[in-house]
Amino acid sequence: MKTVLVTGAGGGIGAGIARVLAKRDWHVVVNDVSASSCDKVAADIGGTALPGDVTADPAGLAEAALAVNGRLDGLVNNAGIIRRGPLSDLDPADVDAVLGVNLRAVVALSAAALPHLSAAGGAIVNIASMAAEVPQLNGGLYAASKAGVVSFTRQAAVEWGAEGVRVNAIGPGMIRTEMAEAVYADPVMYERRRALIPVGRIGAPEDIGRVVAFLLSDDAAYVSGQHVLVDGALTQTLMAHFPQPPC
Numbered sequence: 001m002k003t004v005l006v007t008g009a010g011g012g013i014g015a016g017i018a019r020v021l022a023k024r025d026w027h028v029v030v031n032d033v034s035a036s037s038c039d040k041v042a043a044d045i046g047g048t049a050l051p052g053d054v055t056a057d058p059a060g061l062a063e064a065a066l067a068v069n070g071r072l073d074g075l076v077n078n079a080g081i082i083r084r085g086p087l088s089d090l091d092p093a094d095v096d097a098v099l100g101v102n103l104r105a106v107v108a109l110s111a112a113a114l115p116h117l118s119a120a121g122g123a124i125v126n127i128a129s130m131a132a133e134v135p136q137l138n139g140g141l142y143a144a145s146k147a148g149v150v151s152f153t154r155q156a157a158v159e160w161g162a163e164g165v166r167v168n169a170i171g172p173g174m175i176r177t178e179m180a181e182a183v184y185a186d187p188v189m190y191e192r193r194r195a196l197i198p199v200g201r202i203g204a205p206e207d208i209g210r211v212v213a214f215l216l217s218d219d220a221a222y223v224s225g226q227h228v229l230v231d232g233a234l235t236q237t238l239m240a241h242f243p244q245p246p247c
């Protein structure tokens, strides 16, 4: 059975990705730093729980995922964190944490999984962000870390194409998860955000999961090195803010 490791899949977007992939006959190895949420999602979808911090032992995590079914066809680097604050006042500990989880762990886990993915003709999907393309103000180094993920994705696609491994990234827009729940719990803020999105709604984790499923599938056999924005066209709205003469 095709096997995929999804990091940070104990909640939010990662859990949505895990649910979609399980429905499409993937065996999902569910990783999360929270063992209890990891166990719950794995039990719900009939997957395998592999709790752990992605920054701790990437090689061990890749080996453990391989050991589940003796093959690894997909890796979804989804675990991510944000430490908010202005660029003029960054806490070095926050910088280390954000770069460690969002970028260094993505690179290390991808490299550790490469031989297994290569043997299976597999693929990597990195969950970046629309913030890689447009800055997230007062988001600390979050946007920079995600821009790093996109750059890594493009380079890895070129370096690892010959190994038979495709590498793509997804840039979610506004998705309702724990990471953003403080914002969406406020109905006024929710409506102000919703109104900015051309497709007319805040996204759900499954919106990202379905695009992950495509990028991991043979339908995407000729797609590599891309950052696919899944944002309801939000990032394309800049000109909508410009005053225009009447038509």
Ligand SMILES: NC(=O)c1ccc[n+]([C@@H]2O[C@H](COP(=O)([O-])OP(=O)(O)OC[C@H]3O[C@@H](n4cnc5c(N)ncnc54)[C@H](O)[C@@H]3O)[C@@H](O)[C@H]2O)c1
Binding pocket: 007, 008, 009, 010, 011, 012, 013, 014, 031, 032, 033, 034, 037, 052, 053, 054, 055, 078, 079, 080, 081, 101, 127, 128, 129, 130, 131, 171, 172, 173, 174, 175, 176, 177, 178, 179, 180
């Ligand atoms: N929610 C959004 O609107 C949004 C938008 C753009 C990008 N993203 C990205 O999508 C991904 C998922 O975000 P989310 O909104 O679901 O966040 P979330 O906080 O709801 O969930 C993240 C999950 O990752 C886990 N995690 C955190 N650090 C970890 C670590 N070191 N090792 C293993 N697991 C760890 C958490 O326990 C949690 O279950 C992140 O990379 C995030 O940057 C989210």
